[in-house]
Amino acid sequence: MSAATNFNFSVIVIPSAARPVAANLDFPTLNQSLSFALEVSSPSDFQTLYSQDSKGGNTFKGLLYVPDLDPSDPCDNHDLVPRNITRKANLPMDDLKLIAYAPLITQHCSRQYMYSAENDNVAAFIFYGVPAKYSNHTDPLQGEEYPFEYPVYFLDGAIGQPLMNKLSEYSANMSEVYNGFNLTEAGYDIRDYARIYTVISTRNTNPMPGLWLFLLVVVAVLLFIIGASSLLMHLFQFHYRRSLRRRIANGEVDLEGLGVGRITVPREFLAKFPLYVYIAENGGQSTPPKRKAQNSTAATRSAPKEEGRRKEKVRVPSAVVVKEGVSIMIPATITTERKSKGKERVKDKSKSPTAIDTTTSPEMAEVSTSKGLTLASPTTPSTKSRSSPRVQSPSTSSPQLGGAQTPTASSPPHHRGYHQTSCPICLDDFIHQETTVRELPCLHIFHPECIDPYLESQSSLCVLCKQSCLPKGYVPIRLTNAIVRRERLLRSVRERSREVAAATAANNGGNSNDEGGILWRWRLRRLRRQELDLMGRQALVRAGRGNYGERGRGGGFGLGPQYREQRVVEDVVRPRWRETMDRIFPGFR
Amino acid sequence: MSAVKRITKELAEFSNNPVPGVSAGLASEGDVFKWNVILTGPQGSPYSGGVFTLNLTLPTEYPFKPPTLNFTTKIYHPNVSNDDKGSMCLGILRSESWKPSCKISQVLEMAAGLLKEPNVDDAVETSIADEFKNSPDSFEKTAREWTRKYAK
Ligand SMILES: [Zn+2]
Ligand SMILES: [Zn+2]
Numbered sequence: 048m049s050a051a052t053n054f055n056f057s058v059i060v061i062p063s064a065a066r067p068v069a070a071n072l073d074f075p076t077l078n079q080s081l082s083f084a085l086e087v088s089s090p091s092d093f094q095t096l097y098s099q100d101s102k103g104g105n106t107f108k109g110l111l112y113v114p115d116l117d118p119s120d121p122c123d124n125h126d127l128v129p130r131n132i133t134r135k136a137n138l139p140m141d142d143l144k145l146i147a148y149a150p151l152i153t154q155h156c157s158r159q160y161m162y163s164a165e166n167d168n169v170a171a172f173i174f175y176g177v178p179a180k181y182s183n184h185t186d187p188l189q190g191e192e193y194p195f196e197y198p199v200y201f202l203d204g205a206i207g208q209p210l211m212n213k214l215s216e217y218s219a220n221m222s223e224v225y226n227g228f229n230l231t232e233a234g235y236d237i238r239d240y241a242r243i244y245t246v247i248s249t250r251n252t253n254p255m256p257g258l259w260l261f262l263l264v265v266v267a268v269l270l271f272i273i274g275a276s277s278l279l280m281h282l283f284q285f286h287y288r289r290s291l292r293r294r295i296a297n298g299e300v301d302l303e304g305l306g307v308g309r310i311t312v313p314r315e316f317l318a319k320f321p322l323y324v325y326i327a328e329n330g331g332q333s334t335p336p337k338r339k340a341q342n343s344t345a346a347t348r349s350a351p352k353e354e355g356r357r358k359e360k361v362r363v364p365s366a367v368v369v370k371e372g373v374s375i376m377i378p379a380t381i382t383t384e385r386k387s388k389g390k391e392r393v394k395d396k397s398k399s400p401t402a403i404d405t406t407t408s409p410e411m412a413e414v415s416t417s418k419g420l421t422l423a424s425p426t427t428p429s430t431k432s433r434s435s436p437r438v439q440s441p442s443t444s445s446p447q448l449g450g451a452q453t454p455t456a457s458s459p460p461h462h463r464g465y466h467q468t469s470c471p472i473c474l475d476d477f478i479h480q481e482t483t484v485r486e487l488p489c490l491h492i493f494h495p496e497c498i499d500p501y502l503e504s505q506s507s508l509c510v511l512c513k514q515s516c517l518p519k520g521y522v523p524i525r526l527t528n529a530i531v532r533r534e535r536l537l538r539s540v541r542e543r544s545r546e547v548a549a550a551t552a553a554n555n556g557g558n559s560n561d562e563g564g565i566l567w568r569w570r571l572r573r574l575r576r577q578e579l580d581l582m583g584r585q586a587l588v589r590a591g592r593g594n595y596g597e598r599g600r601g602g603g604f605g606l607g608p609q610y611r612e613q614r615v616v617e618d619v620v621r622p623r624w625r626e627t628m629d630r631i632f633p634g635f636r
Numbered sequence: 637m638s639a640v641k642r643i644t645k646e647l648a649e650f651s652n653n654p655v656p657g658v659s660a661g662l663a664s665e666g667d668v669f670k671w672n673v674i675l676t677g678p679q680g681s682p683y684s685g686g687v688f689t690l691n692l693t694l695p696t697e698y699p700f701k702p703p704t705l706n707f708t709t710k711i712y713h714p715n716v717s718n719d720d721k722g723s724m725c726l727g728i729l730r731s732e733s734w735k736p737s738c739k740i741s742q743v744l745e746m747a748a749g750l751l752k753e754p755n756v757d758d759a760v761e762t763s764i765a766d767e768f769k770n771s772p773d774s775f776e777k778t779a780r781e782w783t784r785k786y787a788k
């Protein structure tokens with residue numbers, strides 16, 4: 048509904064000869080000092096009773112007049128409406144824009160006036176209040192359905208009645224209107240019409256009225272709450288991610304067990320794992336027979352110090368640089384040491400009794416470290432036709448060929464690793480002094496060609512001991528909120544399973560649960576649901592793999608190693624709204 | 637390809653050095669990933685006199701992933717799922733505890749061993765495991781019955 052903001056009454060002059068376009072009452076205003084003008088803009092002076100115009104901002108213009116009533120109609124009260132009032136007949140033309148004006152007497156009279164005005168096709172209707180002795184009602188509509196299209200306004204009686212009287216003064220020709228003599232003296236044609244012209248300005252009363260404003264506020268508050276909680280949750284997630292990162296860095300989190308996709312060993316880490324030639328501890332009794340003759344001497348030599356058939360490998364320090372994954376370069380430190388080998392040979396021998404008489408094996412580059420660990424760079428390339436990887440120490444310039452008495456670089460029983468005699472993957476035996484092996488941080492050894500592709504593409508765990516090959520503190524994955532969630536869930540399940548066990552032990556009925564019981568029960572239910580979810584996924588994985596179907600074993604909170612199984616399952620495809628929700632409220636579940 | 641090589645090697649090893657009570661061979665020439673296994677019920681067990689056929693399936697990732705064992709003969713056993721799959725539940729066959737160093741012959745040995753001595757702590761059929769623990773007589777009766785019925 049658009050309310051009036053301003054009523055402007057002025058007197059205009061319509062030339063008798065003019066034939067104006069009805070819509071355009073573009074006539075000069077009568078000299079105001081000689082006539083009349085009235086502006087009503089105080090909101091207490093008027094009311095908008097009815098308006099169909101919802102937009103507002105319109106102006107209604109027209110000549111003010113009082114609609115005709117049936118002469119016998121008692122509503123035609125001449126106490127209020129002077130007999131010489133401006134009627135339709137007093138207007139110069141039929142098709143001028145009109146604004147009806149009438150006293151508000153009774154509902155019946157208002158109706159009569161309004162029907163008459165409707166016939167005259169008015170632009171608006173202005174009622175004005177009359178003293179109580181004539182009427183006491185102010186609403187011409189009285190709550191009834193309003194049948195007309197034009198807007199209806201109400202003017203205060205203190206303004207309305209004088210205006211009515213003024214209207215009666217501008218109903219005749221120029222000479223007879225108020226101040227007519229002076230007007231004609233001032234040059235106005237006596238045949239011209241001076242009439243009261245009315246402009247009603249409106250504005251939209253409800254630009255944002257009550258309801259809309261309220262809704263807007265509600266939406267704003269909601270947005271604020273959403274934004275604030277989103278921010279808060281993001282902060283929490285950030286905090287969780289950071290703490291998870293820290294715990295991963297501290298090695299407190301079993302990443303593989305988290306089941307967050309495939310974790311592999313990057314090539315650069317892999318390249319740092321020691322690669323060296325396998326040396327059997329007993330001098331290679333299990334090596335091909337052609338070497339037996341030479342080896343046996345060494346074996347017998349070292350026999351007193353070694354226990355039985357234990358085998359030993361000699362390590363090249365981890366600083367080795369792997370070139371094309373095959374050859375090993377002995378690091379500079381060792382090289383320099385080796386240079387002094389000749390001089391210290393005797394001393395070395397005396398210090399480490401197991402050091403081999405190098406005179407008998409001149410091609411053997413051997414260095415003794417201060418720790419007593421004998422480092423050997425066995426110079427295997429005795430036969431070029433051999434296809435197995437070679438170790439090569441480029442700094443040893445002495446000729447390596449003719450390695451008849453190759454090996455026997457046995458060391459004091461310095462056992463770092465396990466006694467593996469064969470590759471657990473291909474089951475082939477390692478060949479003494481010949482096979483190049485890869486040693487993982489857990490000290491298990493494999494053929495590099497067997498283990499490397501696996502670590503690079505399948506898993507970061509040693510296939511034997513399931514120990515991670517990744518350095519502590521290395522975070523190989525992007526820590527997403529989903530991972531954080533999963534880790535938290537796993538931890539909480541683990542924790543809660545303990546709680547639950549305790550609660551069951553402490554007689555789960557009782558009053559203890561009623562206290563804050565709803566929360567407790569809710570957490571329990573959530574936990575159970577999450578666990579079911581997890582188990583379901585595992586079952587899915589199992590089924591997909593065609594493994595034995597784990598058919599609801601346990602069903603409790605037993606957290607077995609089966610939780611590792613989820614690794615393969617990435618998050619199931621979720622609907623877009625879930626994604627969006629997750630983005631706005633990370634960690635909400 | 638390394639899988640094929642290793643399996644071939646194991647097959648040869650197994651034929652040279654068979655596990656008692658177990659006979660095994662490729663289900664079809666040319667596919668080393670599927671083996672047919674026949675277990676004979678060990679003397680003194682409720683399965684004695686029975687002949688149990690199993691399918692041993694090796695994953696293409698073998699030996700990094702464990703093989704699976706499925707009984708095609710119905711058997712009443714705590715470690716064999718009582719469904720159409722007849723999955724054998726062996727600790728070492730779980731992917732998280734599987735070690736590539738474990739050979740097929742060892743798996744088969746373990747399977748044969750389970751017929752002699754079920755492992756109730758690692759049971760897939762908990763009800764059968766409970767029965768085995770609590771009323772061994774009725775367990776033996778049913779197992780014998782099933783052996784007579786299905787494994788002859
Ligand atoms: Zn290998
Ligand atoms: Zn290991």
